[in-house]
Amino acid sequence: MTSSPDSSFGLEDTLKAILPEGKFAGPLPPVHLWNPEKCGDIGMEIRADGSWWHEGGRINRERLVKLFSRILRKDEDGSTWLVTPYEKVLVHVEDAPFLAVRVDRSGKPGPDQVLTFATNLGYETAAGPQAPIRVETDVETGEPAPYVLVRxxxxxxxxxxxxYELVELAVPAEDGTNRLGVWSKGVFFPLGPAD
Incomplete structure (x- = not known):
């Protein structure tokens, strides 16, 4: 992958910012603290199926995608960026930047259980007060679109x-409403109507 001529977003500088010691494991870079003046649009895109694209070509190197995912940031205005201390580039996100591919339950079923979601890029997030589950419903088709906050x-x-795994864990709401939902870390997350 190369940068377009009008952008100086360099892969080498990016990799140094992401992996200062050359190691993939470890804490995520503090992208929330980085506010570089340089910014641009180099045709980066994350499609609804979780695939990453650059200037119309799919990025097939999984390691590169995982590295870039470490420096993703979504700002208050809804725009998503790859951010380094030196510059940031816009990422066009068709739906969500990650896919949750599995859910695991730990603990005794009920309010104290913990639901942990694994993503397509190897991140895990435990649903709870800091990582809510939400479900949007398409007004035309009635199709649910469930999401969980990663970071x-x-x-x-x-x-x-x-x-489907999540729905298998669903229980009726305790407030007498006709809703099903799931518990995680003491929070009840509605999934939809019981019928």
Whole structure:
């Protein structure tokens, strides 16, 4: 992958910012603290199926995609960026930047259980007060679109199999409403109507 001529967003500088010691594991870079003046649009895109694209070509190197995912940030205005200390580039996100591909339950079923979601890029997030689950419903088709917060303002959309796993864990709401939902870390997350 190369930068377009009107952008100086260099892969080498990016990799140094992401992996200062050359190691993939470890804490995520503090992208929330980085506010570089240089910014641009180099044709980066994350499609609804979780694939990453640059200037119309798919990025097939999984390691590169995982590295870029480490420096993603979604700002308050809804725009998503790859951010380094030197510059940031816009990422066009068709739906959500991550896909939740699996859900695991730990603990005794009920309010104290913990639901942990694994994403397509190897991140895990435990639903709870800091990582809510939300479900949007398409007004025309009635199709649910479930999401869980991964970090910052970045969400993962649940794949159909992961959503089915979640629905298998659903229980009726305790407030007498006709809703089903799931518990995680003491929070009840509604999934939809019981019928």
């Amino acid at each position: 910052g303002r970045l969400e993962a959309k649940l794949t159909r199999p992961a959503f």
